[in-house]
Amino acid sequence: MPWLVVIFLLLTAAGLYGGLYLAPADYQQGDSYRIIYIHVPSAWMSLFIYVVMALAGAIGLVWRIKLAEIVAISSAPVGASFTFIALVTGSLWGKPMWGTWWVWDARLTSELILLFLYLGVIGLYGAIDDKRTASRAVAILALVGVVNIPIIHYSVEWWNTLHQGPTVTKMDKPSIHVSMLVPLLLMAVAFKFYYLIAMLQRARTELLLRERNAQWVKNMVSEIK
Amino acid sequence: MSLSRAFVAVIRRDLILALRRRSEIANPLLFFILVITLFPLGIGAQPHLLQAIAPGIIWVSALLAAMLSLDSLFRSDFDDGSLEQILLSPHPTSVLVLAKIIAHWLVTGLPLLVVAPLLAVFLGLPNHSLGILLLTLLLGTPVLSLIGAIGVALTVGLRRGGMILSLLVLPLYVPVLIFAGNAVQMAGSGLPVDAQINILISILLMALVLAPLPVAAALKMSIN
Numbered sequence: 001m002p003w004l005v006v007i008f009l010l011l012t013a014a015g016l017y018g019g020l021y022l023a024p025a026d027y028q029q030g031d032s033y034r035i036i037y038i039h040v041p042s043a044w045m046s047l048f049i050y051v052v053m054a055l056a057g058a059i060g061l062v063w064r065i066k067l068a069e070i071v072a073i074s075s076a077p078v079g080a081s082f083t084f085i086a087l088v089t090g091s092l093w094g095k096p097m098w099g100t101w102w103v104w105d106a107r108l109t110s111e112l113i114l115l116f117l118y119l120g121v122i123g124l125y126g127a128i129d130d131k132r133t134a135s136r137a138v139a140i141l142a143l144v145g146v147v148n149i150p151i152i153h154y155s156v157e158w159w160n161t162l163h164q165g166p167t168v169t170k171m172d173k174p175s176i177h178v179s180m181l182v183p184l185l186l187m188a189v190a191f192k193f194y195y196l197i198a199m200l201q202r203a204r205t206e207l208l209l210r211e212r213n214a215q216w217v218k219n220m221v222s223e224i225k
Numbered sequence: 226m227s228l229s230r231a232f233v234a235v236i237r238r239d240l241i242l243a244l245r246r247r248s249e250i251a252n253p254l255l256f257f258i259l260v261i262t263l264f265p266l267g268i269g270a271q272p273h274l275l276q277a278i279a280p281g282i283i284w285v286s287a288l289l290a291a292m293l294s295l296d297s298l299f300r301s302d303f304d305d306g307s308l309e310q311i312l313l314s315p316h317p318t319s320v321l322v323l324a325k326i327i328a329h330w331l332v333t334g335l336p337l338l339v340v341a342p343l344l345a346v347f348l349g350l351p352n353h354s355l356g357i358l359l360l361t362l363l364l365g366t367p368v369l370s371l372i373g374a375i376g377v378a379l380t381v382g383l384r385r386g387g388m389i390l391s392l393l394v395l396p397l398y399v400p401v402l403i404f405a406g407n408a409v410q411m412a413g414s415g416l417p418v419d420a421q422i423n424i425l426i427s428i429l430l431m432a433l434v435l436a437p438l439p440v441a442a443a444l445k446m447s448i449n
Contacts, residue, residue, distance in 0.1 A: 061442075116395070119392060120392045120396065123392050124389055124393060127380070127383055127386075127389050128382075128383065133382075133449075136446045137447075140375075140379065140439050140442055140443050140446070141375075141379060143439065144375055144397070144439050151400050151428070152396070152399050152400055155399065155400040155403045155404060155424075156399070156403065
């Protein structure tokens with residue numbers, strides 16, 4: 001865990017330094033484009049964490065591995081916060097660029113729906129008292145969500161679009177300059193580490209809570225005392 | 226008893242039960258009509274405005290009515306234990322659950338189609354888009370029942386599942402709303418709507434095949 005924190009801090013420092021200081025200002029958008037160093041990695045993480053959550057849920061559902069269940073449910077709040085950050089930074093960027101806080105654009109809308117899906121997962125987990133049953137319910141819901149996310153995404157995209165197209169995933173030649181791209185990727189990796197840290201901390205708490213009547217937890221607590 | 230006979234038997238049983246409790250049929254329908262009546266009162270009765278937003282209003286109300294009616298899908302069976310009998314039967318749970326969903330749609334979804342033309346007239350929807358409205362309702366409301374069944378199956382064991390149910394189900398309804406609402410809108414301005422209809426058909430087929438599986442899994446989870 002301390003190692004992860006160190007790596008995360010180093011990567012974030014490097015990414016922010018590269019992004020906010022070294023990278024040149026955009027010729028159209030000026031300095032306000034720099035919010036992408038938070039916005040884009042958060043948006044990536046929001047989808048990535050949902051997939052991780054569904055995978056962990058599926059593993060828990062099939063093999064009844066307690067740890068996978070805990071990983072799945074510990075991921076949900078982190079994913080929801082990344083989704084929220086992506087939405088907030090996006091609307092902060094949208095005000096100077098598009099002249100409005102919010103537009104009913106395809107990606108914004110599907111990101112918002114993703115946030116609702118996360119909240120549904122968290123809400124369902126909280127509503128069921130027996131936590132093992134709750135984990136199974138959450139896993140089923142997350143899997144249904146994974147099947148639906150592409151459908152929702154494409155239906156919304158087809159419905160209306162204003163958001164700029166993807167600029168990094170064009171593998172042959174990214175339409176973004178290297179000096180801007182490198183910090184962006186650094187930040188993306190840094191966010192992955194942040195997710196690991198936050199998720200593992202939540203998972204540890206969750207595990208201790210669930211096993212609070214087990215002997216090894218009691219031994220551990222008495223040692224700390 | 227063979228699988229097909231069991232399938233028909235479940236549908237028959239649910240239809241008979243529904244006919245004996247007619248208020249369950251009437252409630253979502255009245256809700257649908259009431260919500261649509263409230264819109265002109267709320268935003269003013271300008272014919273142009275109403276005509277422009279009619280497809281959206283009708284579809285959003287259908288969504289809400291479908292969601293309200295979901296609770297009756299498994300609630301009484303869960304309370305009196307017949308749901309456990311269905312799960313214990315030798316036939317695959319997902320198929321029997323599909324029968325229950327079909328019966329539920331016949332009772333709550335189909336009546337929406339019957340009153341929709343009347344409401345379309347209320348809102349001044351152009352006559353030539355009426356057929357498309359009915360077609361989208363015919364294709365879309367079964368999807369609402371199928372997807373909604375997943376949410377109900379997950380929450381049927383809870384005391385207060387109502388609030389959480391809407392949070393689970395409404396985001397998943399978005400694609401149906403988009404394509405159906407858009408098709409009716411386009412038909413109103415005389416544009417072709419083949420693409421939307423085809424997509425709705427494919428969503429319906431996918432939901433028919435895929436949705437019963439998580440429903441069965443979730444019911445097994447809710448029972449124990």
